[in-house]
Amino acid sequence: MLDYTKKMILMGFGVLSLTQKKAEAIKKDLIKQGHISEKEGKKFVDSMLSKSKEWEKEVTKTVEKALKKYTVATINDLKRVEKKIDKLLAKK
Numbered sequence: 001m002l003d004y005t006k007k008m009i010l011m012g013f014g015v016l017s018l019t020q021k022k023a024e025a026i027k028k029d030l031i032k033q034g035h036i037s038e039k040e041g042k043k044f045v046d047s048m049l050s051k052s053k054e055w056e057k058e059v060t061k062t063v064e065k066a067l068k069k070y071t072v073a074t075i076n077d078l079k080r081v082e083k084k085i086d087k088l089l090a091k092k
Contacts, residue, residue: 023048026048030044
């Protein structure tokens with residue numbers, strides 16, 4: 001299960017890193033190569049950015065589910081422990 005979650009996270013990061021600028025660059029390349037028209041290019045960019053947002057939601061759900069299942073400490077948990085340790089060390 002951890003391997004699957006790791007793959008989903010990595011795949012999600014690839015999709016999430018798709019920005020407007022990158023999508024526009026891909027569109028320009030496709031138009032330049034004659035694969036799509038300008039009108040199709042706009043649809044392509046809109047579609048890719050929409051898919052990126054959908055994937056972001058799915059990746060977020062998957063990560064949250066995995067974190068709950070495996071009881072992973074959060075940054076806030078670690079900060080609380082660190083403060084307690086600091087207090088204990090200060091008493092010595």
